[in-house]
Amino acid sequence: MVLMNPVISKLTGKLVVLASASPRRLEILTNVGLRFEVVPSWFKETLDKRLFKTPHEYAVETAKQKALEVAKRMPFKHLKTPDIVIGADTVVVMDGLILEKPVDKQDAYRMLSRLSGKEHSVFTGVAIILCHEKEVIDFYEETKVKFADLSDDLLWEYINSGEPMDKAGGYGIQALGGMLVEYVHGDFLNVVGFPLNQFCKKLGLIFSPPGSLTHNSDEPQGTSDPAAPDLTSRGTMQMQNVRENETEDGKEKLSKMIELMDGFKASKVLFTASKLHVFDVLRSSKTGELQAEDVAQEIKASMKGTERLLEACVSLGLLQRTGKEYANTAMSRHFLLSDGPLSLQGYIQHCNELVWPLFTHLETAVREGTNQHEKAFGKSSDNLFQDAYYSRHEVKLRFMKAMHSIAKVSGRDVATAFDLSKYKTACDLGGCTGAMAYEFAKAHPGLSVTMFDLPEVIEMSGHFRPHDADDRVSFVAGDFFKDELPKADVYILARILHDWSDEKVHILLSKIAKACNPGCCVLVSEIFLDEDRKGPSRGLLQALSMTEGRQRSASEYSLLLKSHGFTTAQNQTLAPTTRH
Ligand SMILES: Cc1cn([C@@H]2O[C@H](COP(=O)(O)OP(=O)(O)OP(=O)(O)O)[C@@H](O)[C@H]2O)c(=O)[nH]c1=O
Structure with a gap:
């Protein structure tokens, strides 16, 4: 097979895994010459849809969970670690309602009659896991589809063909279902189950030599992962361009280095936004959105500082911004609201107040081979809860909150x-x-x-x-x-x-x-x-x-x-x- 897309050939020699049981995804990727193994995900599609502000966030998160499950399972169960795992999730959305695969014929009928005569959206969320780099790149694509007016007879005939049952929204546009469709706006393959065009563009960004990254400007809308795949800053890319012999491998190493150098800043942004209750403040506003000015007022902080903090949070995927309005992301709603069932607030504050000061003395800790409690807090810690530092009520409570949040998050597992x-x-x-x-x-x-x-x-x-x-x-x-x-x-x-x-x-x-x-x-x-x-x-x-x-x-x-x-x-x- 001739490879028209040089990006696909970048994956040659890598163990690529498609974490999907969908025969359509297999076909789409096989057709472009990608070599991969199929390991269907065991992740159950049961995320609580109410926790997601938009349907595409739900599709992206489900795709991510499908892929992560396989990435985690393979080293144990298959005794090999893939280089790349791809997960996807397709949903049909009608008037804000997310339709997945019908559970039975009646359900298929309900879905299809809802779609009859109207336009709906099909979203496919995709997650690409770079297993060695421990990075997740995710995105989604939206395609609009309009159905003709469908009579009950036609609907039942279609349902009885058996085609709807394993397909989101209860139809397959690539087969008999194509007869129901008046028009399609956008990527057809996205409806079938995999947005190939955007996928290849993302691969291009991940694997192409640094110079070609200038085509960033025509990056499609809908990228939901702000942390990736733009692995390095543009300034750094230009610097690499000058050095013509810089290899792709070199670029990866440099981006890893930058990630390591910046890691502490990202942690501190999370700690600070949590401590200032940014996520709670946004949640309790009427619309779930606020402008920087309002957030500054609520958290009693400077406008300039708040704006910088909010922008940094957006870049880390902790917040999202539409125009001037900031809102929590699904991840923040899950883990960062103080009263959420899976709140990590307690543990984050423990990291901020206890672990962070200890790590600022890491150099001495390494030289002396001791924990630096005394330097950080003026007290030694031989026995938690029994030394003077831990005997303070608020310190004890903070420690207990940290243990509580970890137990809540991991307890069920x-x-x-x-x-x-x-x-x-x-x-x-x-x-x-x-x-x-x-x-x-x-x-x-x-x-x-x-x-x-x-x-x-x-x-x-x-x-x-x-x-x-x-x-x-x-x-x-x-x-x-x-x-x-x-x-x-x-x-x-x-x-x-x-x-x-x-x-x-x-x-x-x-x-x-x-x-x-x-x-x-x-x-x-x-x-x-x-x-x-x-x-x-x-x-x-x-x-x-x-x-x-x-x-x-x-x-x-x-x-x-x-x-x-x-x-x-x-x-x-x-x-x-x-x-x-
Ligand atoms: C709208 C539409 C959807 N589909 C299929 O619907 C399934 C969606 O379900 P999913 O949960 O995203 O995937 P899955 O099939 O359960 O596989 P998995 O990735 O293992 O979860 C996928 O198959 C898609 O092709 C079509 O074949 N044609 C269409 O026109």
């Missing part, structure tokens, strides 16, 4: 990672606010969960109790290094062991081993380092501000557990172990 149906009781050791314990109770109707933590933590955990608190969750005060542990079938250690030296971990595990009966299990939830300790960088970066704790690999945790009679039953991102 931890609670449902393994089949615990044969167990009756669980004990969450160091469970802080009880958020994780409630997630376990919710996920396992037959399980009673005891939350065990220091008395001063239990005392304050009332602040975090849900209104509909499940009475299968109870709270017991104690020190897990000194006091007797409650009896349980499952001991949960979520983000606990990394805080302690091997010596202390042994003390804790021997107490668990003593308290539990044969057949009991310990569920460990941690960031597991790769066996060669080359990643993930989240874990290795966290280690830099640790006191006596350390990050370990799955086999290091297994060894510690084994020495107390626990044999590892499963050993992946989340590891439960069973005692025999």
Whole structure:
């Protein structure tokens, strides 16, 4: 096959994966000579549509989740890491209503009769994951389609052909459904399921030599990812242009370097916008949108500073701007509103107030091999909650809010990672606010969960109790290094062991081993380092501000557990172990 599009040939030799079961997407990409593997995504298309301001944001987010699921699964299940994963999601939108694939014939009838005689939009969201660079480029395309007036007889005949069932909006424009269509405005293949033209342009931006990036100006509308793929600033591109022997690889390295150099600025923008409640302020305005001036007034900050902050937030995908109006993005609505169910506010403020000051002393920390608590806060931190710094009410509360938000975001995944149906009781050791314990109770109707933590933590955990608190969750005060542990079938250690030296971990595990009966299990939830300790960088970066704790690999945790009679039953991102 002759390759007309040189961009496609840039992917030669790379492991490209299409995270889609759609035969149409496979055909469109095969037709242009792309070589790839198909690994359909297991991501269920169940995102809450109400959380998205526009239908295309929903399609883009679904595409991203489909692709990410495959990118994460492949190294484990297929034992290979792809270079690129492509995900897509097509939706039909009529009067603001998102139509996906019909669930049955009646549903197809409802959809098609809604579309009859009118114009609607078809949006396809696409996500391209660059696995090694850990980057996501996403975009969407909109095409307008007008249906002719359709009689009931025609509709039922079409539905009975079986064609509508696996197609968004209940029709396939490329086949019989083409007969229903009066006109199409825009990219036809976008309706079929994949906006090939825009996809190739994006690939061009990612893979073409720097000089050709000047064609940025005709970039199509609808790019929803402000962070990518414009990998470097224009100033930098010009500089690269001058150096003719600069390779594509060199450009990638440079962009990675720039990302690393700027990383701290991006974090601080997030921390500051959260601390000033920018996201809450925008949410509580009547329309969900505000101009910079109004935001400045609400957050009691200067106009100039606020404008800069808002613009930086837009560039990071934390906010979006239409004209002069700023609004939250779907991601911000998900994670950055103080009262959202998945709010990360608590953890972000912990990073801002505690981790950030510690990292400003990283150089000394490296020279001395110690955590720089004393330098940053004037106090040493041998034992959280017991030293003077942590004894301050607001500091304790902030720490608890941080742990609470992490437990809320990850709790369901931890609670449902393994089949615990044969167990009756669980004990969450160091469970802080009880958020994780409630997630376990919710996920396992037959399980009673005891939350065990220091008395001063239990005392304050009332602040975090849900209104509909499940009475299968109870709270017991104690020190897990000194006091007797409650009896349980499952001991949960979520983000606990990394805080302690091997010596202390042994003390804790021997107490668990003593308290539990044969057949009991310990569920460990941690960031597991790769066996060669080359990643993930989240874990290795966290280690830099640790006191006596350390990050370990799955086999290091297994060894510690084994020495107390626990044999590892499963050993992946989340590891439960069973005692025999
Ligand atoms: C409007 C229209 C849609 N489709 C198909 O509708 C599915 C949408 O569903 P999806 O959720 O985006 O994809 P999927 O098929 O479930 O696959 P996956 O990517 O694995 O989720 C895709 O197939 C598209 O081609 C057509 O074939 N022709 C058309 O005219």
